[in-house]
Amino acid sequence: MSHGAYLYPIWLRIWHLVNALLMLALIGTGISLHFASSSFALLRFEHAVTVHNVAGLGLALSYAYFLVGSLVSGNLRHYIPKRAALFGKLRSQVWFFCVGSLLGEGPPHVPSMESKFNVLQQVTYLLVMFLAMPLLIGSGILFLFPELAPEKVMGMSGLLPVAVLHCVIGYLLTLFLVGHIYLATFGASLAEHFRAISTGWHVSPPEREWALASSRATASKMRPNSAEEVADEGVGGATE
Amino acid sequence: MATRVTRAEDSRAEGGALSPEMLAEISRANAICLDCHSLVGLELRLQELRTLEFSLERAEELLVEPGAFELSSHGEMKCVSCHVKGFDEHPHDSEAREEIKWCDDCHTRAFLVIEEQFFDSVHARQFEKGFSCSTCHDPHRFLSRDQQPSARAAVNQDNAMCLTCHEDSGASHELAPQSRQPLRSVSHAWLPNPDLHWEAARCVECHVNAEGKLLSHEIVDSERAKRECVACHSSEADLLVRLYKHRVGEERESAGFMNSIILNESYIVGATRNQVLDELSVLFAVLVLSMFSSHALVRVARWGWRQR
Structure with missing residues (x-):
């Protein structure tokens, strides 16, 4: 028997896909613009500017869509880590990714309708979505409308701190993307989490006994609906 | 006397x-x-x-x-x-x-080059008579780029010289009463943030036929003007040896690299990157990627061992 939970509704999956594509376009064109030279260009400078501007505006809209969707659906609560034993939980999550998974230990957290994200995801996503993204988009908008930027800041061009902020956050988010993709391979199978964000259903296969066994007690409380139960209630969606 | x-x-x-x-x-x-x-x-x-x-x-x-x-x-x-x-x-x-x-009475050596360039310019071709040095360079006001307090001041002065005739009214000019100029805003519509460009760069950065990187008096029309963004937006930007030429030497001596000379005055995408920060970020990215790759390799090795 497999255990599943419908974690990612369609509006969220569409946002995630659009956001991912826009970020890839922005990273590619951003690198091309930053390291522009006569001998290096992923894309011709003028085309890179256009793509970067359009994708940047798209990202701003997509971010607004995410905020509204999260507020309306209650998705926002998944991003708030509980303060109780926060550092202990963080430590055990980092231990699992770095060492525990290699030793065959089970994950300290199993995704459920009540708690989609482990504490490391919560902290990271909170910083990414509610600090880095607003700063990235805000600085990008200032770049698009440079007349809005202060003319001088401490004797330097006012665009300079905006540019450095935009560049540094873009860089950190690029590294986040690499980590995000790598850590997504830590399911029972390599495809588990990728399948979940594609179909909406997070399914823990029966062969992952080592994972479920270690967190069964918690998971049984936090996961009221198995996939079968959800299907019975007519919510729809098939399980594997 | x-x-x-x-x-x-x-x-x-x-x-x-x-x-x-x-x-x-x-x-x-x-x-x-x-x-x-x-x-x-x-x-x-x-x-x-x-x-x-x-x-x-x-x-x-x-x-x-x-x-x-x-x-x-x-x-x-x-x-x-x-x-x-x-x-x-x-x-x-x-x-x-x-x-x-005449200007060449004093600027004799410079004129050996300038005169040749000028005769190939759109101005010399357009006007057989009436166009001289002082049409652009008012000898009672002109301050050479090297003496300007900032690059912005040089840009303001030099662009004002062009705009004396090429103002965005589409009107004809006394030197060419029959011709009507295209609107600057229309002919430069392809340029992103044109106002910002006109504040930060001189018209002649693009409107010259420059062999190599030095500025020329061979002013060219829109047909022959440069549309090469990376001529300015790159670390080897022509601007460094044109607009900021007089400060490149001192910058190289004091900081070892040239980017910050423009960094302090204006931000130019692609040209004003901090090389130390760039190198550190590449190094850090390589470290992070190596960490993930090594971890992935150990995972694959353990998976193979388990399969056996």
């Missing part, structure tokens, strides 16, 4: 600044001229000028703004260095204008 001019020019040729005594002497001599050729002087003599059938436009030509002239590249020269004959009497000799020195 000629002797004094020679002494001043000799002093410059030797690379030395003029002594305070020489500067005071120049100032005294020029004050005699500016007594009439200043705004106050001209106003006082307006009645006299009218009797000489001077139009107001003509009177404007006689105006030399004392503050602007002293700050100009020629500001430490006597008026009579260029206005050589017939200007020591009043009213001046009617033939005196013909005796005014």
Whole structure:
């Protein structure tokens, strides 16, 4: 028997896909613009500017869509880590990714309708979505409308701190993307989490006994609906 | 008089600044001229000028703004260095204008190159007569780029020279009464943030036919103007050796790299990156990627071992 939970509704999956594509376009064109030279260009400078501007505006809209969707659906609560034993939980999550998974230990957290994200995801996503993204988009908008930027800041061009902020956050988010993709391979199978964000259903296969066994007690409380139960209630969606 | 001019020019040729005594002497001599050729002087003599059938436009030509002239590249020269004959009497000799020195009388060596470039320019091709150095470079106001307090000031001055004729009105110009210019905003519609570009870069950064990176007097029209963004937006930007040429040397000596010379004045995507920060970020990215790759390798090895 497999255990599943419908974690990612369609509006969220569409946002995630659009956001991912826009970020890839922005990273590619951003690198091309930053390291522009006569001998290096992923894309011709003028085309890179256009793509970067359009994708940047798209990202701003997509971010607004995410905020509204999260507020309306209650998705926002998944991003708030509980303060109780926060550092202990963080430590055990980092231990699992770095060492525990290699030793065959089970994950300290199993995704459920009540708690989609482990504490490391919560902290990271909170910083990414509610600090880095607003700063990235805000600085990008200032770049698009440079007349809005202060003319001088401490004797330097006012665009300079905006540019450095935009560049540094873009860089950190690029590294986040690499980590995000790598850590997504830590399911029972390599495809588990990728399948979940594609179909909406997070399914823990029966062969992952080592994972479920270690967190069964918690998971049984936090996961009221198995996939079968959800299907019975007519919510729809098939399980594997 | 000629002797004094020679002494001043000799002093410059030797690379030395003029002594305070020489500067005071120049100032005294020029004050005699500016007594009439200043705004106050001209106003006082307006009645006299009218009797000489001077139009107001003509009177404007006689105006030399004392503050602007002293700050100009020629500001430490006597008026009579260029206005050589017939200007020591009043009213001046009617033939005196013909005796005014030409630019190439002093800028002889530069003219060997400039003249050739100018004759290939769109201005020389468009106008057989009437277009001279002073059409663009007002000798009483012009301050060379190397002497400007900032690159922005150089941009403002040089672009103002172009806009004197190429203003965005689409109107014809007295040099070409029959032609109508295309609107600047229309012909530059392809340029992102055109206003920002016009504030930060000179028209001639694109509108010259420059072999190599040095600026040329071969001004070209829109057909032949550069549309190569990376000519400025890259670490080897032409701007570094044009607009910021005079500061590149000192920058190299003090900081070891050139980017921050523009960094302090304006931010230019692709050109003003901090090389140390770039290298650190690449290093850190390599470290992070190595960490993930090593971890992935161990995972794969363990998976293989389990399979066996």
